[in-house]
Amino acid sequence: MGMLVEGHWIDEDGNSRGSGGKFDHLPTYFRDFISSDGSSGLKAEPGRYHIYATKTCPWAHRTLLFRHLKGLTKVIGLHLGESGNEGYRLDINGPHVVPGTDEQITYLHEIYTLSNSSYTGRVTVPTLWDEKEKRIVNNESSEIIRMFNSEFNEYSENHYDYYPNELRNEIDDINELIYSKVNNGVYQAGFSSNQAAYEEAFDALFDAFEMLEDRLSKQRYLCGERITEA
Ligand SMILES: N[C@@H](CCC(=O)N[C@@H](CS)C(=O)NCC(=O)O)C(=O)O
Structure with missing residues (x-):
């Protein structure tokens, strides 16, 4: 499906998927955490964070489910993409301007290079973007749902704890x-x-x-x- 190498998109991802015919998920790269009080360095605030997802990805689904379950649809932005010739396209309903910037982009991989201009790795959904710091916070769905579960309760009517x-x-x-x-x-x-x-x-x-x-x-x-x- 292609990947970024030193900030440049390549269509051929060769052996990055493991060996002996086995498929491996590479470890996820962006792993910062948003906290309700900001003690992690990233404070939960309404309108500040955005999820990039596709309707076809089961990993992305759980973050979309949590965004709804926790009543965060007005708190966390959502941008849907579709598979294209360079990974995921974001301009399916017109030009996409990256929140917090003036950058008009076509592909999801461009938010990865805005975040880290020499990024090497896969470009995956879901990806959580911070419009204040203009960078990716996290692209690991299991961690994104934990943040949605516990850190945004101040802005949500649903305080139910899914990780008691x-x-x-x-x-x-x-x-x-x-x-x-x-x-x-x-x-x-x-x-x-x-x-x-x-x-x-x-x-x-x-x-x-x-x-x-x-x-x-x-x-x-x-x-x-x-x-x-x-
Ligand atoms: N560990 C990641 C995996 C996400 C993932 O693999 N997403 C797939 C879509 S279902 C993807 O974007 N694949 C593109 C690629 O690997 O190049 C998570 O759970 O968030």
């Missing part, structure tokens, strides 16, 4: 299984480039489905007796 203290260990464990075997497992099967790698990923995925099916045949929610982020 008493269930955190259980949620972390089930998330780990779902991430490695299901979410990433689907990509590992779909993007594997030989039969053995495909079968390995396929078996792990369906073993995980069995395990989750078993769990959900005995309880309504994956963790505890209430809805959580898991």
Whole structure:
């Protein structure tokens, strides 16, 4: 799908996806955290942050779900893109001007280079942008939903906690299984480039489905007796 190398888009992403026919998700690069009181260096403020997403991406979906569930649709901006010839296009409904700047851009990868002009890595959705500091805060969906869950309560009517203290260990464990075997497992099967790698990923995925099916045949929610982020 292409990637950025030293700030330049290349269409060929070669071996960046792992070896032996196996698909690997590279570690996510932007990992800053927004906090309600600003102690992390980035303060939760209405209108300051924006999510870049696509309707097709399951990782992006969870951030869109949380934006709605937590009543943050007027607090966090949303910009939808679509797959194009250089990763994701942002000008699907007309020219896109990057919030907080005068930059008119076409591709999502341009906000990565606005953030870090020599960035090397993948350009992914979801991406969380800060219009005040004019940079990407975070592009890891599991961390973005945690920020939406706990740090913007001052601006939201829904204070429900989807990551409650008493269930955190259980949620972390089930998330780990779902991430490695299901979410990433689907990509590992779909993007594997030989039969053995495909079968390995396929078996792990369906073993995980069995395990989750078993769990959900005995309880309504994956963790505890209430809805959580898991
Ligand atoms: N760990 C990331 C993964 C996000 C991700 O892989 N998104 C896909 C779309 S479903 C993507 O943008 N892929 C583009 C690429 O890898 O070049 C997250 O959970 O936020």
